[in-house]
């Protein structure tokens with residue numbers, strides 16, 4: 001099933017992630033799951049990486065709660081999170097897989113490894129701890 005993201009939200013994520021370099025940036029994704037199973041991201045939240053490193057991230061828990069409440073207030077469902085990889089490709093690291101404990105969540109990763117060519121991919125990560133498999137989703141940017 002495809003996942004739709006507004007180009008303006010993609011640009012918002014990209015600009016924020018670039019501004020947070022050299023550290024990883026992170027945030028939440030909220031939207032709606034349509035009747036046909038397609039997912040539409042309606043809002044991307046830009047949140048603070050309290051780890052402040054280029055190797056991993058932890059979303060500020062208070063900001064995360066605020067974002068979840070804001071999403072629900074706007075009739076949206078929190079669907080997953082995004083984070084940036086300043087120097088590595090747009091796929092889950094071993095640590096990302098280890099920490100991904102929600103098989104229903106979307107894990108989006110923006111790679112800034114190649115200058116001028118940001119790459120955003122979205123994944124489902126399933127399986128038991130130690131044997132998790134990431135499946136790339138069909139991410140489609142929409143004009144709005």
Ligand SMILES: [Zn+2]
Nearest residue numbers: 085092093096
């Ligand atoms: Zn990562």
